[in-house]
Amino acid sequence: MTHACKILPPTEANIDLCADLLRDEAVVGVPTETVYGLAGNALNEVSVRKIFEVKGRPLIDPLIVHFHSLEDAEAHVEFNDRARKLAAQFWPGALTLILPKKDSISDLVTAGLPSAAVRVPAHPVFRSLLKRLEFPLAAPSANPFGYVSPTLAQHVDATLGNRILAVLDGGACDHGVESTIVDLRDPAAPKILRPGPLSAEALGIQNCIQNSDTNKTTVPSTNAQAAPGMLTQHYSPKTPITLFAHGTKAQQVKETEAVIYTVKPCDSKLASETSNTFWLSENGELAEIAHNLFGLIQKLDQAKYTRLHIERALNQAIGVAVNDRLSRAAAKRP
Ligand code: TXA
Ligand code: MG
Numbered sequence: 001m002t003h004a005c006k007i008l009p010p011t012e013a014n015i016d017l018c019a020d021l022l023r024d025e026a027v028v029g030v031p032t033e034t035v036y037g038l039a040g041n042a043l044n045e046v047s048v049r050k051i052f053e054v055k056g057r058p059l060i061d062p063l064i065v066h067f068h069s070l071e072d073a074e075a076h077v078e079f080n081d082r083a084r085k086l087a088a089q090f091w092p093g094a095l096t097l098i099l100p101k102k103d104s105i106s107d108l109v110t111a112g113l114p115s116a117a118v119r120v121p122a123h124p125v126f127r128s129l130l131k132r133l134e135f136p137l138a139a140p141s142a143n144p145f146g147y148v149s150p151t152l153a154q155h156v157d158a159t160l161g162n163r164i165l166a167v168l169d170g171g172a173c174d175h176g177v178e179s180t181i182v183d184l185r186d187p188a189a190p191k192i193l194r195p196g197p198l199s200a201e202a203l204g205i206q207n208c209i210q211n212s213d214t215n216k217t218t219v220p221s222t223n224a225q226a227a228p229g230m231l232t233q234h235y236s237p238k239t240p241i242t243l244f245a246h247g248t249k250a251q252q253v254k255e256t257e258a259v260i261y262t263v264k265p266c267d268s269k270l271a272s273e274t275s276n277t278f279w280l281s282e283n284g285e286l287a288e289i290a291h292n293l294f295g296l297i298q299k300l301d302q303a304k305y306t307r308l309h310i311e312r313a314l315n316q317a318i319g320v321a322v323n324d325r326l327s328r329a330a331a332k333r334p
Contacts, residue, residue: 005029005161007153007169010125018168019132027051029142029156030129031170033122034094034178034197035149035294036156037066037139038164039129048108048138054163056145062111063138064096064179065118068130073118076104076136082187086203092122094175094197098183109138115185125170141178142167148235148301148329151176151294176291177321195321197290202317233331235294237301241308241330250309257307258300262289262314276305290318293325 008014010031018028025047027040038055040047042065052059067073070087077099079087087097101116110116121127130137141149142156150156153169161167180196182203190205200206244250250259258276263284270277278296281288290313300308310326313319 003162005157005164006166007157008166009169010128014166014168015125015129015132018129018166021165022047022129022133022137025050027054027164029150029153029160029164029167030126030137030139031123031153031168031173032066032126032139033174035151035173035176036142036153036167037126037137038142038156038160039066039137039139041133042066042109042136042138043104043106044135045106045108048106051138051140054160055140055143057140058145059108060111061140061145062113062117063109063140065105065109065116066126066130066137066139067118067120068127068136069120072136073120076102077116077118078102080184080187082190083184086182086184087120090198090203091120092127093120094122094179095119095203096179096181096194096196098181098185098193100185115183117181119179123170123173125168129168146234146236148237148294148298149178150298151291155295155298172291172295174291175287175318176293176295177318177325180321195324197318197321199317199320232328234328235325236329236331237297237308239301239305239308241310241326243310243312243326243330246312246314248311250311253309254306256305257309258303258305260296260300260308260310262311284314286313286317286319286322289313290322293322297329 021028022041027038027050030037030039038051040051083097083099096117096119098115098117105116143149144159151173153167156167175197178196180198181194183191183193253259261279264279264282280292313322315323
């Protein structure tokens with residue numbers, strides 16, 4: 001296939017161009033504050049089908065619908081008071097809410113579920129695109145199904161560039177991991193379906209049920225109701241991954257293998273440019289670790305190491321999301 005994709009700087013003219021492509025039922029790569037998305041008209045079945053095709057994603061795995069504002073979202077899903085309050089507080093931002101859908105959202109988007117995942121993103125380029133459009137945008141992460149999520153326009157171009165025409169370049173994604181997903185269909189019992197940049201504490205829903213124990217297998221099923229999207233094996237580079245405990249050293253590392261620590265090692269021999277040792281942050285800051293996670297994994301996946309040994313993050317705040325993605329990336333393929 002030919003590589004037709006253009007990486008477009010976020011000028012007004014290029015944002016207009018992407019808006020026109022989307023009106024013509026095309027899908028394009030878009031920057032968000034979490035990871036890059038593969039966007040299409042959420043209200044048009046041709047566009048939505050293209051998203052699944054380009055990503056190689058099974059139709060049983062539903063999509064997040066992105067809006068410019070809470071008011072726009074209210075036209076397509078049923079908000080309860082608790083959802084409205086959370087949205088008012090955290091949107092635009094890295095929070096996705098699961099709420100009962102209205103008829104305007106097709107079953108294709110929700111994989112037949114009566115509820116939809118909705119979010120108002122914060123990235124200024126994505127917002128500027130949404131503002132121009134007459135429709136919301138369905139957008140999964142812009143990676144081939146099962147692979148590491150993209151945090152640079154170049155990642156999208158490298159993996160999907162022969163299947164799409166354009167990716168808007170909004171720079172490196174701030175958070176680097178996908179939004180926190182909260183099921184708020186029952187306002188009295190919110191449930192975190194996917195940990196993300198906003199922790200349960202930050203959201204003020206500490207007593208919620210957390211679905212982040214990745215050791216409990218959630219199998220890909222033919223029934224979207226059972227387990228939408230929370231596949232145990234996901235985010236996986238081609239290179240196998242072994243995880244080790246936070247604050248410990250990697251064991252039995254062969255010469256052909258690489259080690260990723262969460263913080264730069266004090267040992268200057270390890271921290272030299274030529275060693276096979278890498279790190280996700282200078283001083284252990286969790287936001288920096290998350291920001292660098294997927295990019296470093298993709299870089300080392302190209303470097304042909306035979307294995308990546310990766311240190312788990314401190315399991316708090318966005319570190320919970322980092323560990324969730326790491327567990328899935330390290331899980332054996334079925
Ligand atoms: O940060 C993000 O959320 C990024 C950016 C592009 O917005 N998007 C993203 O989309 O991560 P995706 O498709 O890679 O992950 C969405 C997750 C999937 O696990 C999917 O199964 C789940 O959301 N999901 C979507 N609709 C759902 C629904 N109605 N009920 C339960 N889970 C749903
Ligand atoms: Mg994804």
